[in-house]
Amino acid sequence: MALTHKDVTEILKIIDESDLDELVIEIAGAKLEIRRRGPDEPAEVSFTPSSDEPESSIIHGESEELPTVDTTPTSRRHDGVEVRAPMVGTFYRQPAPGEPPFVEVGSMVAAGDSLCLIEVMKLFTTIEAPAGGEILEIQAEDSEMVEHGQVLFVIGIAE
Numbered sequence: 596m597a598l599t600h601k602d603v604t605e606i607l608k609i610i611d612e613s614d615l616d617e618l619v620i621e622i623a624g625a626k627l628e629i630r631r632r633g634p635d636e637p638a639e640v641s642f643t644p645s646s647d648e649p650e651s652s653i654i655h656g657e658s659e660e661l662p663t664v665d666t667t668p669t670s671r672r673h674d675g676v677e678v679r680a681p682m683v684g685t686f687y688r689q690p691a692p693g694e695p696p697f698v699e700v701g702s703m704v705a706a707g708d709s710l711c712l713i714e715v716m717k718l719f720t721t722i723e724a725p726a727g728g729e730i731l732e733i734q735a736e737d738s739e740m741v742e743h744g745q746v747l748f749v750i751g752i753a754e
Contacts, residue, residue, distance in 0.1 A: 608683050608715070608743060675731050678722065678748040680741040684715040688737045696737075698748075702730045710748055713741065728752045 610618055610629050618629045680686070688696040688711055697709045704710070704724040712719045732749040735741050 604683050604743065611682070611743070675728065675749045675751040676726055677746045678710060678725060678750060680713060680735075680743055680745045680747055681722070682713060682715055682720065683743050684713040684720070684741060686735040686737065686739055686741045686747065687712040687714065687719075688733070698730045698733075700730050700733055704728065704730060704750065711735075722747065724748075724750060726750060726752055 606618070606620070607629065616630065688698075690697065690709075690712065697711055698704060705727045706724055708724045710722050710724055710730075712721055714720075728750040730748060731751045733747070734749070735745065735747045741747065
């Protein structure tokens with residue numbers, strides 16, 4: 596049984612939501628190691644495939660590592676603050692089907708205002724604005740899967 600990209604993403608999500616600092620998984624000779632370096636730094640991930648896996652299924656070469664993902668929910672950019680998905684899940688712009696979206700491009704928000712929902716295994720997490728300002732961009736599609744660290748919104752900071 597080989598680990599797929601989806602498997603690794605789900606494992607990273609579970610680690611991110613737990614108190615674990617380190618996890619090592621060995622499946623059929625393949626080894627996945629995840630270590631948290633600190634609360635403000637991305638996790639360190641390495642994957643060693645089993646020697647009998649075909650070359651096309653190997654995620655990385657001998658000394659390379661899987662790419663790290665920015666785990667901070669927001670980051671500054673020149674025209675505003677990026678709000679990033681804290682987990683893998685389904686992105687919803689409205690609180691319930693048939694209701695209006697939480698925000699639209701051009702909406703003014705205050706810090707703590709609800710921006711969207713992300714559903715993971717029938718559990719909904721409300722994503723809140725980290726700062727007040729104007730919604731400049733909505734970069735995720737309603738009812739579509741989002742990846743951990745994917746930019747969802749860009750908020751222009753109120754002066």
